[in-house]
């Protein structure tokens with residue numbers, strides 16, 4: 249499944265996805281992540297979808313939020329739900345920002361739609377975009393979700409067949425380290441009946 253087809257699927261179910269979004273209560277995850285961040289700053293929310301809940305959470309706390317998504321339908325909703333957000337329509341593998349633009353970057357429930365071999369390029373960019381000490385939160389699919397240590401294929405989500413991909417947690421750790429980021433926590437959480445690995449990493453103030 250190519251990026252264009254996946255973006256069109258998300259366009260198609262943007263409204264119903266947004267209506268069902270509160271099934272996944274991220275309150276605890278977002279409180280824990282933001283406890284390690286300044287009171288305000290610049291956030292980049294990759295795969296921001298309809299802007300709920302991540303972009304909205306940070307925007308309501310005074311953060312300047314840039315949301316990136318390749319679904320125009322999802323971004324239209326995000327513009328409505330989080331009007332202060334700067335939205336960028338594009339594939340997160342192609343968009344670019346100046347070095348050290350953000351205090352935090354999030355990629356919630358979206359990296360698994362990208363072939364895992366492409367994750368390194370995303371992690372490298374995130375590392376460059378983060379200011380020293382900046383934090384990165386992302387969701388990662390594992391055996392708990394797909395039933396395999398490594399997976400590349402389709403799975404059913406909201407009545408549609410969507411592309412998913414992940415490698416093993418240890419190869420993921422190698423990719424994150426190769427990007428110059430240090431993992432601070434990697435916890436499997438079951439939210440809304442779905443188990444994913446929730447990873448927090450940061451850009452060290454001085455790089456080795």
Ligand SMILES: C[S@@+](CC[C@H](N)C(=O)[O-])C[C@H]1O[C@@H](n2cnc3c(N)ncnc32)[C@H](O)[C@@H]1O
Nearest residue numbers: 258295296297317318319339340356357358361
């Ligand atoms: C499951 S939704 C999650 C949305 C939001 N982060 C949330 O927590 O509700 C996945 C989102 O990632 C976007 N997405 C998937 N792959 C992408 C890519 N390569 N570049 C940009 N957006 C992508 C989809 O369009 C969709 O809006």
